Amino acid sequence: MTPYQTLLQHYRTLVDLRAAASVLRWDQQTQMPPGGAAGRARQLATLSRMEHELHTSETTARLLEAARDAADPASDEARAVAVLQEDYDRATRFPAAFVAELTQLVAMSHGIWAKARAESDFSQFAPVLAQLVAKMQQAAEYMGYDEHPYDGLLKRYERGMTTADVTRIFDGHRARLVALVDTLSRQPQVDDSFLHQPFDRDKQRAFALDIVQKFGFDMSRGVQAVSVHPFCTSFGVNDVRITTRFYDDFLNPALFGMMHEAGHAMYEQGSAQELDGTPLAGGTSLGVHESQSRLWENIVGRSAGFWSWALPQLQQTFPQLARVSLEAFVKGINKVQRSFIRVEADEATYNLHIMLRFDLEKDILTGKIRVQDLPKEWNGRFEEYLGITPPDDAQGVLQDVHWSSGLMGYFPTYALGxxxxxxxxxxxxxxxxxxxxDIAQGKFDTLLDWLRVNIHQHGRKYTAAELTQRITGGDIDSTPYMDYLERKFKSIYGL
Amino acid sequence: MTPYQTLLQHYRTLVDLRAAASVLRWDQQTQMPPGGAAGRARQLATLSRMEHELHTSETTARLLEAARDAADPASDEARAVAVLQEDYDRATRFPAAFVAELTQLVAMSHGIWAKARAESDFSQFAPVLAQLVAKMQQAAEYMGYDEHPYDGLLKRYERGMTTADVTRIFDGHRARLVALVDTLSRQPQVDDSFLHQPFDRDKQRAFALDIVQKFGFDMSRGVQAVSVHPFCTSFGVNDVRITTRFYDDFLNPALFGMMHEAGHAMYEQGSAQELDGTPLAGGTSLGVHESQSRLWENIVGRSAGFWSWALPQLQQTFPQLARVSLEAFVKGINKVQRSFIRVEADEATYNLHIMLRFDLEKDILTGKIRVQDLPKEWNGRFEEYLGITPPDDAQGVLQDVHWSSGLMGYFPTYALGxxxxxxxxxxxxxxxxxxxxDIAQGKFDTLLDWLRVNIHQHGRKYTAAELTQRITGGDIDSTPYMDYLERKFKSIYGL
Structure with a gap:
């Protein structure tokens, strides 16, 4: 065996342990009875500990070095070794004691945050959030950065992206986005009441599953189940799972939620087969992953062309929609509305929600904003970007689970996607x-094949920046997104 | 920490790895898409290898010794250490190379056996079965035995039981069983056609789940799902899963299959909470486990008293049964019939199927019977015990999956149960x-509480023999079973 093959052989155990932990988490979210919680936490902690020990072992370091020394620097092998080296560096940056403290703090924080949000009382969450911020500051130091401490956090989620990059990208389209949302908000109210009526859950599921399979989600290598928070997970290239949350009287979570997760899943299913069982399978970054889910959910799934084909079928499934015209339907599913909750935001307002969080995370990390001032800062900036002020903290600064989970530096990936x-x-x-x-005729393989060849098959071989360079000849750029939004919404709103 | 506590601490990782593997197998049987097969086999192999390495490590040996030395020989601790020592001895008896060869042989054998059975052609299976028998002979030597090589296999599945014990027990009731079956076979044919008609699956599931929950299967600490082969598995005292196979036009698999698995599950759920997360939780032997499933399936679930309470509810669920009398129903679900397939055998004929397998396994292990003569030996003994001759090998010597899975010495546990x-x-x-x-009034907690106190809570602390001694003041004995069968069937058949 070559040093590179020996390295991959060594990684098999790691990949298997990660997959096993993912199966346990999948079961936890989709099927586990309440009594199983304590045991499951213990089992996951054990798998995570064993994975971490093996990953950060001297064997890994030694095999990485040997593979790096043996590989032609211009080869795919060298590129793969570099990816694994980055993983290794990231895994070894945090001292074990820090990981243990952070894990314990996060375990405690979740309940406190949930209660504070339920009671819309930021003061309950503030003390533990201050501790979390201190840990994030430490984390940034451990990770290291050149310019801004936030770089140290960002690099955990989006390889090769800096705070300066994100600032430039966000600054590059904030004003145009604010203006667009402002214009759309002054249009007559859009009627989407037809989406809010009773819909049989089994029929919702059958319809949405049929659509995502036509998109290309392969059910011989995938599963769909129900969970409270929709997600996609993967145990390998050939076993990729998605979950959906169904509502009795709202169609969007089934339709667009399933398309979104299927977008993630098709990316995972699209890694080249030879990457299966290696740490190089899967998505290259959270931003690129989100690009795939948003592409299928929004660019395809919320387009007039797609619904010119799909609406008659939906109307057959749900006769109560029979009298909704294509135009009214497309307008309803694309309703733009200034609202307080990010996860319910439409395509036009979504990135503004992210920009707000990015601003605050940067400043709280450097101490420019104090924890106790967060609600005021949140609401002020919300008014500035979205023109409305959250009525309470539950609909403002307390809405997201991320900070209580120890996730800072993560939000930008949604907007980049x-x-x-x-x-x-x-x-x-x-x-x-x-x-x-093709899409208007229910034919999706032209698009999927292009994605497979240009993005999916590469797995983690190229960074987001390299991939974007290969595909567009340039960098990540907000202009195409803004052009798309303006064209789409001006057409829908007849402006 | 005391040496015993240190030992249990060490075992936590083992228990967690075993539980993780069980979750992966559960998912494999209940939900995994076809594409997941190869990856899952790899993940399970990794978990099993890590579990085995840790279990058979010098650390385990050292901690066992320390705990043994420190424990008062009359204490529960000493008993627990002895159980773990036995597990350790069993795990270390097979050399790694032997385990690898056996695993590979079994992986290959399953497909060959399945094809041979499908084509009812023993000659296809004979060569690989000969290899399997050679491996079982080696296994018996590795395990060690005093009198009969079969002891070496038996002890893997039923701690403390010898071939001489089983022979004595089987000899003790074979003639009486053959006579009973003979008598019953000469009675007029029983009509159970009402069990074979269309039944809605969802209603089957809801009815059976309601019954087993009334028995005491705790769904806040358990799950029921669908699989091709019903089974029970446990990830800890507070997360115990069962599966069911439903038929569109046959009620028994839902009713009695679910009662059977729930019997296993209640045993697992009944271990004392302080045993959770230790290797001492769960059933003490396969025989005792089977006693719990059979007790709920047959002694409770096929009794006239139980159905005097449950039949009106079943008739409400399935109006097509409205005109079936209690007497006819009880007779139908207790129909005794000489038949070829063990897994479909009734209470009266079941142990005869097992005796046949025990006889053959013993003789094939010592070389008294040659592999190529198995079909002839099987059919001859079948005629002797059950009075009928299998028409082909698919309904004879090829019917069971056990031998192709490397399981010999396992069958007796069913009859002991x-x-x-x-x-x-x-x-x-x-x-x-x-x-x-109580049962006739739908009240099952008197029985369950007794089982909990006298059997379940102890987990693996007592061997089957010790447990039976504590409960009955004597040994395992076939007389009560024969008395029960004769009384029950003479009453049902009006003899």
Whole structure:
């Protein structure tokens, strides 16, 4: 065996332990009875400990070095070794005591945050949030950074992206986005009441599953189940799972939620088969992952072309929609509305929610904003970006689970995903101008094949920046996204 | 920490790895897509290897010794250490190379056996079965035995039981069983056609789940799902899972299959909470485990008293049964019939199927029977015990999956379970004579509480023999079982 093969062989055990932990988490979210909670936490802690021990062992370091020394620097092997080296560095940056303290703090924080949110009382969460911020500051130091401490956090979630990059990208489209939302908000109220009526859950599931399978989600290598918070998880290239949350009287979570998760899942299913069982399978970054889910959910799934094909079928499934015109339907599912909750935000307002969080996270990390001032800062900036003020902290600064989970530096990836989705879709369109017509005929493989070849098959081989460079010849850029939004919403709103 | 506490601490990781593997197998049987098979096999192999390495490590040996030296020989601790020592000895008996060869042989054998059975052609299976038998002979030597090589296999599945014991027990009731089956076979044919008609699956599931929850299967600490082969598995005292196979036009698998698995599950859920997370939770032997499933399936679930309470509810669920009388129903679900397939055998004929397998396994292990002569030997003995001759090998020597799975010495535990179920039930009855009346009123906690206190809570602390001694003051004995069968079937058949 070559040093590279020996390295991959060593990683098999790690990949298997990670997959086993993912199966346990999947079961936990989709099927586990309440009594199983304590045992499951213990089992996951054991698997995570064993994975961490093996990953950060001297054997890993030695095999990485041997593989790096043996590989032609211009080869795919060298690129793969570099990815694994980055993983290793990231895993070894935090001292064991710090990981233990953070884990314990997060375990305690979740309940406190949930109660504070339920009672809309930031003061309950503030003390533990201050501790979490201190830990994040430490984490940034451990991770290291050149310019801004936030770089140290960001690099955990988006390889190769800096705070300066994100600032530039966000600054590059904030004003245009605020203006668009402002224009749309002054239009007559959109009627989407037809989406809020009783819909049989089994029929919702059957319809949405049929759509995502037509998109290309392969059920011989995938599963769909129900959970409170929708997610996608993968145990390998050939076993990728998604969950959905169904409502008795609201259609969107089934339709667009399933399309979103299927977008993630098709990316995972699309890694080249030879990457299966290696740490190189899967998505290259959270931003690129989100680009795939947003592409299928929004660019395809919320397009007029798609519904010109799909609406008659939906109407057959749900006769109560029979009298909704295509135009009214497309307008309803694309309703733009200034609202307080990020996870319910539409395509036009979404990135503004993220920008707000990015601003606050940066400043809280450097101490420019104090924890106790967060509600005031949140509400002020919300008014500035979205023109409305949250009525309470539950609908403001307390809404997200992320901080209580020890996740800072994560939010930007959502917005980057939106930008990338349009850049990648435009590249696919340039290669295959028939794609919109194909979609309007229920034919999705032109698009999926392009994504497979240009993005999915590579797994983690290229960073987001390298991938974007290969595809667009340039960097991540907000202009295509803004052009797309303006064109789409001006058409829908008849402006 | 005391040496015993240190030992249990060490075992936590083992227990967690075993539980994780069980979750992966549960998912494999209940939900995994076809594409997941190869990855899952790899993940399970990794977990099993890590578990085995840790279990058979010098650390385990050292901690066992320290705990043994420190424990008062008369204490529960000493008993627990002895159980763990036995586990350790069993795990270390097979050399790694042997385990690898056996695993590989079994992986190959399953497909060959399945094809041979499908084509009812023993000659296809014979060569690989000969290899399996050679491996079982080696296994017996590795395990060690005093009198008969079969002891070496038996002790893997039923601690403390010898071939001489089983022979004595089987010899002790074979003639009486053959005579009973002979008598019953000469009675007029029983009509059970009402069990074979269309039944809605969802209603089957809801009815059976309601019954087993009334028995005491705790769904806040358990799950029921669907699989091709019903089974029970446990990830700890507070997360115990069962599966069921439903048929569109046959009620028994839902009803009695679910009662059977729930019997296993209640045993697992009944371990004392302080045993959770230790290797001492769960069932003490396969025979005792089977006694619990058979007790709920047969002694309770196929009794006239139980159905005097449950039949009206079943008839409400399935109006097509409205005109079936209690007497006809009880007779139908207790139909005794000489048949070829063990897993479909009734209470009266079941142990005869086992005796046949025990005879053959013993003789094939010593070389007294040659592999190529198995079909002839099987059919001859079948005629002798059951009075009928299998028409082909698929319905004869090829029917069971066990040998192709490397399981020899396992079958006797099924028959021992039948015997023990009656011995334990009789003891419960002696303590609480109201149990039959309680059952006839849908009240099952008198019985369950007795089982919890006398059997379940102890987990693996007592061997089957010790438990039986504590409960009955004697050994495992076939007389109570035969008395029960004769009384029950003479009553049902009006003899």
């Amino acid at each position: 939106n930008l990338l989705s349009v850049q990648y879709y435009n590249a696919a369109l340039a290669a295959h101008p028939s794609i919109p017509d | 039948n015997l023990l179920s009656v011995q334990y039930y009789n003891a419960a009855l002696a303590a609480h004579p109201s149990i039959p009346d």
